[in-house]
Amino acid sequence: MITVLNLYSSLNGQTRKVALEVEKACLEAGCSVTTVNARDQHNTLDLLEYDMTFAGSGVYTWLPDKNMLSFIDRQLAEARKHNLIHPNSPRVSGKHVCVYCTYGGPHTGEAEAIPAVKYMGQLFDHLGITIADEWCIPGAFVPEKMHIFNTQGRLGNIEGRPNNDDLKKIYEQTIRLISSLDFS
Numbered sequence: 001m002i003t004v005l006n007l008y009s010s011l012n013g014q015t016r017k018v019a020l021e022v023e024k025a026c027l028e029a030g031c032s033v034t035t036v037n038a039r040d041q042h043n044t045l046d047l048l049e050y051d052m053t054f055a056g057s058g059v060y061t062w063l064p065d066k067n068m069l070s071f072i073d074r075q076l077a078e079a080r081k082h083n084l085i086h087p088n089s090p091r092v093s094g095k096h097v098c099v100y101c102t103y104g105g106p107h108t109g110e111a112e113a114i115p116a117v118k119y120m121g122q123l124f125d126h127l128g129i130t131i132a133d134e135w136c137i138p139g140a141f142v143p144e145k146m147h148i149f150n151t152q153g154r155l156g157n158i159e160g161r162p163n164n165d166d167l168k169k170i171y172e173q174t175i176r177l178i179s180s181l182d183f184s
């Protein structure tokens, strides 16, 4: 059975919607799924224990949120302590990650999301876990005082995103991705 780590961080609940869809799709695909909110994960995880990881966060000033950043810091420190990061980062066979974010892109659009996704991906890539996919999913600003960014930003009108269509697409993409990978 394919083991999935469904890791996410979500300050306003938007990324959580995606993470729950990923969880549903992985279960449908017959995987065993461990869903972890980075905020509640005080101990480090053995990231190499899982065949497939989904790692997601909201975007805050072009980077993942503070809980995901501190999770990454702790994981990286632990990996260095145990000498798990080698020159040339050799691939560990059968280990994959899909990194994603939800973002508003109010000023420069997807360019604000890409650094966040790339930053998260590097933790896994350094460990030899292959980045299988990267998703940038529009996520509306939740605080009312920031609502103008949902209608006047670079992405156009993102009110209500991620919406049911976005989540349906996530579900399908999750199943397609898992079925495309070699876990041996």
Ligand SMILES: Cc1cc2nc3c(=O)[nH]c(=O)nc-3n(C[C@H](O)[C@H](O)[C@H](O)COP(=O)(O)O)c2cc1C
Binding pocket: 009, 010, 011, 012, 013, 014, 015, 016, 057, 058, 059, 060, 061, 062, 065, 102, 103, 104, 105, 106, 112, 113, 138, 139, 140, 141, 142, 143, 146
């Ligand atoms: C205080 C605040 C700052 C934000 N800064 C950015 C930003 O710099 N770039 C961006 O693309 N989106 C930004 N957003 C939008 C969030 O990334 C988006 O709403 C995301 O879906 C939130 O995910 P979460 O609820 O899972 O944390 C910001 C949202 C808030 C509330």
